[in-house]
Amino acid sequence: MAATQLMTTEQIRADFPTLRRQFNGRPVVFLDSGASSLKPKQVIQAEEDFYANHYANVHRGIYQLSEEATDLFEGARERVAAFIGAPESRELVLTRGTTEGLNLLAYSLGAQLAPGDEVVSTVMEHHSNQVPWQLLGRRRKTVLKHIGLDDEGYLKMEDLDRLVTDRTKIVTVTHVSNVLGTVNPIREIAEAAHDHGAVCIVDGAQSTPHMPVDVKALGCDFFAFSGHKMLGPTGVGGLWGRAELLEGMEPFLGGGDMISEVHLQESKWNQIPAKFEAGTPHIAGVIGLGAAVDYLSRIGMDWVQHHDEQLIARAMARFAQMGDVRLLGPKDPRRHAGVLAFWLDYAHPHDVAQVFDDSAVCVRAGHHCAMPVNERYGVPATTRASVYLYNDEGDIDRMFEAIEKVRRLFKP
């Protein structure tokens, strides 16, 4: 790995105040970043500085404070757009998160679909990339089809050839599975979509925090992501889309800022991205997200990716020595993007997470908002450990200490 590391993991950890918390007398081990990441002090300070020193609404005031706020806001947009390789920052719509981005597309792009048109998705999608397309089907009588998964958690690419046809208008797929960790071959999927005149949408909620993302190289048409999983605040995220496609779409929400003219019976829309940003945005959140991508850029996403891979590899090697565990997803730790879901034969995931909590180890237990994935692999729920740049080898070892505790309690 040619990644340059300017900071040690120890220095990185010092930037995250939550890591100073202790529970039951032990320092917290946070292995739930797949759900939401912790925040570095730089992000917290950026928001505080905005509220304390530069606060005003954006895009409206003629006074200097409002201009400062607008500059901070639009400056953050530019840096976030650059972070994902967007050719132009006006192609980045600022949203509440991935869920809003995908719903926006299902609504505004979906409005162009006719009854019988097909949307192709996959069995591994998060509910936020399933349900909006089901709702579209109810509104417009579109047909939803799913690419299946093989036993190891990879997409069945033969399904892609079979399901994507000239009837397909949208192919929507996650970049990284939030349960399996599988990194999907987006370029190949986007090419298949384009061969049939369909657009390709990518759910980047789990990839953007963990690997370098370049939407140009991915070849997709839309890319949605969340700020809170990548060190940013909650309630903010982005939807990148090709300018000509965004320009051809109807607005999602109506209100202030998204119009150029309003009359009593009709209105004209503002330019992109404002057309899709009705109402006062989460200004502080966007500024915080800007600070988050600054932080990640400084460390380098190559380094983050490599770091996460090494921790997952360490966990998988430890699990390999145990006979009574089932791991979900690819066998190759480099295809896991920081996520590892497992099933212990002798204890329910809720009980596992509860015993972990006694040892101050935070993991997620449940279906992870991807119930069809659980169904596919025949488990009612799993325990999911997810790592990030502030985790270290000691965190993984603490998790295995906690697994020993679970075994002592539950294994007869």
Added chain:
Amino acid sequence: MYQENILEHYRNPHNKRKLDPAHVTQKENNPLCGDVLEVYVLFGADGKVAEVAFEGQGCAISQASMSMLTDELKGKAMDEVEAMGADAIQEMVVVPLSPVRMKCATLGIKAVQNGIAAYRVRHPGADAGPEAAGATSK
């Protein structure tokens, strides 16, 4: 949380079997964690609970709480069972539960109560006993 009474009921659950015939058969699940319970209730001639049994799978809290409940409910009138809230379940399991784990612990009583509600719809006047209400167990 995993004190001996919980673990004992989890490892060796009471009345974990299908009850056939039964007056009440009700399935309940907790979609957040994948816990599934199917409960069976048989009433005596006096309309009180004579037997409770269950099948299912899930976390130690949901399974242990259900197991305890099969003992706890015996001899109770329908309205007594219906009056049982989260505090009654907390008292029964003893170990203090967080709000999230209370949902696991109350899955069983929820199944029983929903089953009784459906039974009442089918058999008005059921409090006087299954015979008076014309209910046959099946």
